[in-house]
Amino acid sequence: MIRFSVLKWVPPFARGSVKEFRVRWALEEAGLPYEEEVLTPEDQNGDAYRARQIFGQVPAYEEDGLAMCESGAILLHVAEKSDTLMPRDAQGRARTLQWVFAAVTSVQPAVDQVTALDFFYAQEEWAKLRRPSAEEFLLRRLGQLSARLEGREWLEERFTAGDLMMVTVLRDLRHTDILTRFPPLAVYVKRAEARPAFQKALADHTALYAEAAKAEAAE
Ligand SMILES: N[C@@H](CCC(=O)N[C@@H](CS)C(=O)NCC(=O)O)C(=O)O
Structure with a gap:
């Protein structure tokens, strides 16, 4: 199963711009199932995560023994699996x-x-x-x-x-x-x-921060 990391919380201006969103949208375009790995700040700074993403950032990506990071590289990796994202010629x-x-x-x-x-x-x-x-x-x-x-x-x-x-x-x-x-x-x-793939990805990305957004609106 494909898995990529997301941040448990980001400030409102960043919602919809976090670089995991590119990967999420690409996976939706490709029609590939995936899971999210939700990171706290402690997770980000832990040795285990830093071994996969040396800067402690998101996204990090895992798939059948492959571990990689950098949204551009991940996007191209996913694109290779999908005619929607990458022409074959x-x-x-x-x-x-x-x-x-x-x-x-x-x-x-x-x-x-x-x-x-x-x-x-x-x-x-x-x-x-x-x-x-x-x-x-x-x-x-x-x-x-x-x-x-x-x-x-x-x-x-x-x-x-x-x-x-x-x-x-x-x-x-x-x-x-x-x-x-x-x-x-x-x-x-x-x-x-x-x-449709964009809409689905944005809805799922935004849902991560729905509770935080509600609390902020009530302030
Ligand atoms: N070049 C990286 C940049 C990743 C990046 O900037 N991630 C940000 C979110 S958009 C992040 O994880 N920030 C949290 C931090 O740096 O602690 C990529 O494209 O994957």
């Missing part, structure tokens, strides 16, 4: 790898610069000074991506793991109005979010 496969890497190495860093400022340092003077140039860089990247998606449903002729990864990265901007400035991107994210 060599070119389609190579292009899927290209888009997964574009998402994590060309778009995610630009997104992360803005989200880190917004979520962790918003009140700092230096962050207020840095924010406009971080956003400007991000807008340039998003403009380039948006041009690719103009008139297309997906990055290639069909949905792949590349779209799954790209959409999880773009969704990290949902606390801003930035995507609305790029209609092809806004529509692309909505199209992906309408997929």
Whole structure:
């Protein structure tokens, strides 16, 4: 049975963005059954877990004797099992790898610069000074991506793991109005979010934090 780790608690802004969500969504697309391994902070810092994920982060993944970590690598591993995520022809496969890497190495860093400022340092003077140039860089990247998606449903002729990864990265901007400035991107994210596998994964991910959300709403 496939098993991946999830965090018992995350702050509200992180819900829907925890990197286990990518794996969960991919497994739903692939139609593969799985179990969650729910981690407390003590579990994360224990030797047993660190042996599987040296940074103590999620997700870590296990399957029939295989133990691995890093959401991008896990996504590609799962994608190899599923025609929905990975075309079988060599070119389609190579292009899927290209888009997964574009998402994590060309778009995610630009997104992360803005989200880190917004979520962790918003009140700092230096962050207020840095924010406009971080956003400007991000807008340039998003403009380039948006041009690719103009008139297309997906990055290639069909949905792949590349779209799954790209959409999880773009969704990290949902606390801003930035995507609305790029209609092809806004529509692309909505199209992906309408997929039944996405809906199921998000519902299950959110359910982990339902009790915490109720308590926070009552405060
Ligand atoms: N590069 C890693 C990053 C994983 C990561 O950042 N995980 C975060 C949640 S989104 C985490 O476990 N944070 C808890 C911590 O660092 O203690 C991956 O993609 O799997």
